[in-house]
Amino acid sequence: MSFVSFPRKTLGWMLAILSLSISSYSALAAELDAEAVKRGKASAAICASCHQADGSGMNIPGGESWPRLAGLNRDYLVAQVNAFKEGSRSSPTMTPFAGMLNPQQLLDVSSYYASLPTKPITVPNTDPAVMEHGKKLALEGDWDRYIVSCSSCHGPNNQGVGVEFPGIAGQQPSYIAQQLEAWQKGVRKNDPQNLMGAIAERLNSHDIAAVSAWLAAQPAQ
Numbered sequence: 734m735s736f737v738s739f740p741r742k743t744l745g746w747m748l749a750i751l752s753l754s755i756s757s758y759s760a761l762a763a764e765l766d767a768e769a770v771k772r773g774k775a776s777a778a779i780c781a782s783c784h785q786a787d788g789s790g791m792n793i794p795g796g797e798s799w800p801r802l803a804g805l806n807r808d809y810l811v812a813q814v815n816a817f818k819e820g821s822r823s824s825p826t827m828t829p830f831a832g833m834l835n836p837q838q839l840l841d842v843s844s845y846y847a848s849l850p851t852k853p854i855t856v857p858n859t860d861p862a863v864m865e866h867g868k869k870l871a872l873e874g875d876w877d878r879y880i881v882s883c884s885s886c887h888g889p890n891n892q893g894v895g896v897e898f899p900g901i902a903g904q905q906p907s908y909i910a911q912q913l914e915a916w917q918k919g920v921r922k923n924d925p926q927n928l929m930g931a932i933a934e935r936l937n938s939h940d941i942a943a944v945s946a947w948l949a950a951q952p953a954q
């Protein structure tokens with residue numbers, strides 16, 4: 734993939750057009766069905782030991798972190814569980830649970846998590862210089878290294894856009910880092926057109942720690 738041959742401005746426009754053409758496939762945030770939310774609450778009992786009863790997940794630095802599911806897009810959640818089932822995402826912890834739900838239960842449990850409010854996260858590393866670097870990557874990117882800002886795809890304040898671009902603000906910090914590393918290693922490969930793989934391969938470990946900490950500390954709406 735050779736971005737290098739395009740002038741920077743062209744690259745920016747190409748990404749904008751690409752993002753728009755992807756977003757146009759997705760329906761706008763689907764109305765959540767109250768009955769589905771109610772049924773999903775019952776199925777969520779088996780998920781709560783890791784994702785927690787309030788869906789806020791848990792930060793486990795050095796281990797396998799449990800992502801926040803609360804407030805994420807319903808159809809994004811469905812797609813991710815199916816990705817574990819099909820093997821385009823892999824986790825020794827999560828994969829066995831992905832197979833436990835039939836399609837209706839998956840839709841219900843995803844409706845339930847999508848309906849939950851989000852809570853602010855306490856971020857362990859709040860070194861101001863690290864946070865400043867993370868903020869720059871998240872909101873401006875680093876054009877000298879062909880790193881597009883996270884918000885150019887993940888939307889204003891990184892709150893997510895439709896089904897394809899999940900909200901990443903207010904997500905558990907070590908989970909964010911874990912996913913960027915999974916893309917670098919090629920074990921997460923369910924993203925459309927390798928959009929995330931192409932970003933992750935340009936980030937070094939300092940970038941990953943910084944952008945994960947900064948994003949986690951931002952409120953999820």
Ligand code: HEC
Pocket residue numbers: 776777779780781782783784797798799800801802805810811813814822823824826827830831833834842899911912
């Ligand atoms: C034993 C712990 C555990 C249980 C129980 C569990 N999960 Fe997970 N889940 C994880 C871990 C760990 C990950 C992150 C894996 C990775 O790094 O990709 C994850 C990831 C996910 C994701 C991806 C989130 C995202 O932002 O992309 C979804 C969706 C999910 N789980 C749904 C569920 C549902 C629904 C259930 C209940 C049926 C469930 N999980 C039960 C540990 C668990």
Ligand code: HEC
Pocket residue numbers: 748800870871881882883884885886887897898899900901904908909910912913923924925928929932944945
């Ligand atoms: C060119 C578009 C694009 C850019 C720029 C981008 N992302 Fe993404 N990102 C995506 C897409 C698409 C997905 C959803 C992939 C999927 O379907 O699994 C995603 C998913 C993610 C996820 C997984 C969230 C979850 O809940 O599992 C994380 C973490 C992430 N991106 C972090 C970042 C960070 C950090 C940056 C900035 C350094 C960034 N992204 C920039 C397109 C992009």
